Amino acid sequence: MTAEQTTANATANTPDTTAVPGQRARTPRVRGRLVVTFLAALTGCGALLALAMGSSEIALPEIIAATAGQGDSGTVFIVQQLRLPRVLAALAVGAALGASGLLLQGLLRNPMASPDVIGVTSGASLATVVAIGAAVPPLGLPVAAACGAGIATTLLQVINSRTSAAGSRLVLIGIGLHAAASAGVALTMARLPIGRLGAAEVWLAGSLHARNWVHVTAATIGLAVALPAAFWLLRRLAVLELGDDLAIGAGVPVRRTRAGLLAFSAVLAGIAVAVAGPIAFVALGAPHIARRIVGPTRAATLTAAVLIGAFLVLAADVIGQRLFAPTALAAGVVTAALGAPYLLWLLHRMGRR
Amino acid sequence: MTPPQLRAENLTVAYGDRPVLDSIDIEIPSQAITAIVGPNGCGKSTLLRAMGRVLTPRAGAVLLDAEPVHRLSTRAVARTLGLLPQSNVVPEQLTVADLVVRGRYPHRGAFGRWSTTDQRAVDEALAATGTTELADRLVDELSGGQRQRAWIAMVLAQQTPILLLDEPTTYLDLAHRIEILRLLRTLNTHHGVTVVMVLHDLDEASRYADHLIALRDGAITAQGDPREIVTPTLVETVFGVTCTTIPDPITGTPLIIPLDAAHDTHPASAG
Secondary structure (H helix, E strand, C coil): CCHHHHHHHHHCCHHHHHHCCCCCCHHHHHHHHHHHHHHHHHHHHHHHHHHHCCCCCCCHHHHHHHHCCCCCHHHHHHHHHHHHHHHHHHHHHHHHHHHHHHHHHHHHCCCCCCCCCCCHHHHHHHHHHHHHHCCCCHHHHHHHHHHHHHHHHHHHHHHHHHCCCCHHHHHHHHHHHHHHHHHHHHHHHHHCCHHHHHHHHHHHCCCCCCCCHHHHHHHHHHHHHHHHHHHHHHHHHHHHCCCHHHHHHCCCCHHHHHHHHHHHHHHHHHHHHHHHCCCCCHHHHHHHHHHHHHCCCCHHHHHHHHHHHHHHHHHHHHHHHHCCCCCCCCHHHHHHHHHHHHHHHHHHHHHHC | CCCCCEEEEEEEEEECCEEEEEEEEEEECCCCEEEEECCCCCCHHHHHHHHCCCCCCCEEEEEECCEECCCCCHHHHCCCEEEECCCCCCCCCCEHHHHHHHCCHHHHCCCCCCCHHHHHHHHHHHHHCCCHHHCCCEHHHCCHHHHHHHHHHHHHHCCCCEEEEECCCCCCCHHHHHHHHHHHHHHHHHHCCEEEEECCCHHHHHHHCCEEEEEECCEEEEEECHHHHCCHHHHHHHHCCCEEEEECCCCCCEEEEECCHHHHHCHHHHC
16 A cells, blocks of 8 residues: 555565455555556667667667677677667666655655755756866766765755754755856856867756766666665655654654755765756656656655656657757757746646645 | 553753743653643643654653653654644645555564554554545545544554644544544543643543643643642633633533633623
8 A cells, every 4th residue: 555565565475465454455556566567668668769769770689689799890889889878878867866856855845846956956067067167087077066966965954954954944045055056157157268168068958978888887886875775765755744743753763864865865866967967857857747646655656756767868868869860959958848848737737726 | 561651850841042841740641641731832732742752852851661762762762652743744645544554664664564463553543543434535635534533543553552642633623523532532441542632622631631731831730630630720820711610511520611701791791
């Protein structure tokens, strides 16, 4: 009936599930599992399609063979060195954004919250633009982005701990931080030498162009740490969403849980920004869609948010590459274009309630 | 197993510089119903929240079996002490079953499996509160009384021998207030649950509680059996209302009849 049981009952306790009186325990759990399976299949198919599409069309069987290193060397090179890392990077970025947004929206009890809004993403952007200005080599940029996200989050925590822990206050501090960091980005851009301006512009658009295995490896390591932590915090989050006092009563260490949620949300956003630059909307939209189809916080909701985020970024990247080919749009531009109408629709719905 | 003992020693709580509770000593009688009463702003919610370790005392301590609750692991306390705050948040799309399952958190932790014990606790909590039929309904869409029963079910699923409730009957109509109070009475008599609640209505408190704590300005004015302590003098001291008390015709517990000064001079009745 919740979440947690989905995973629990998948592995054991089958007699227990059959002993449940009534059907109420069944429906949401089965539905969660179905949704997750469907989303995983959808994302998998999307990834295969993305591998097959490009300036040179390659047939699907050849793609699959080439990922394993078989076939003619040209195809293997295109698939293994160009397309596969780009697709995997897109999936990793989307997954990180989906999880980051879900944690943050739960923590702030605000469906409109996302790392873009509270200044984590713009903090990362500022650090990266400064690094570009300081002529840091391209591979150093993800490090700079991660540091920026970390500094922004630390600032957020420090200022917030000096005031009360209330969610709305945190959002306000975040909005202020976001404004300051954005101003910093504009200022830095104005002072960049012409030669580096292009690199900064491309990065700020949120692009997956020319991502290689270094990016994929870094993102995978980050996700391997942050995603299990997100799942670990999820049950606490489910109780915390009911109110701070109630959560304390139910044995949730509220302060530490809040700090943990904020930290891991920022780490996940930092991973995404480090790999692809600021990609708008996904961290807001993916968890929102996940909640709509799976329901309130449970393991399946987080899994769904991760998969939806991965699919959205992948789709945005493919659309950006193919829509006006040979002119390519950055994935961040596409998500922003798709996100705006969704956001308006969301506001419209909230206004009616 | 002996029931756990909850008491407060020299409990002092302050918001910033403003002291709200001043050196309070109380002992909550085990397996009984205790009601905390007093005028608005007297610190009764603060007292309950301090006992539920939501607030950290400035001085003194809340002791659970002689151990200060603030030093114990919060999850361990949550297996002994359940707390239903006054206002809670209802996330979108949350069903009653989802809500009640969350009450099992202290027994399960982050990755603990859903066990037969968990399922039984949830089923019992739903049955005890009469919410079994509502399990699939959205908490958002319930009536006030149903919603309050769902919240109580969530706290019951924690299966704690002690329950703290902050104004469980506020905002409810008469029928639902009585329903909730009867439910708590049943939990107490059938399951030996120690109930501590903040109540607004002194008549209801006298009728349903075995033990009354009357607070005024952050200090205890009186505590004991409502039949013995609820007197016109007490009501005058605590609420500043002149009244007389009569025995409830059904239970014999005190009923407050305010002596309305305005009433005496009202033209219609004066004439």
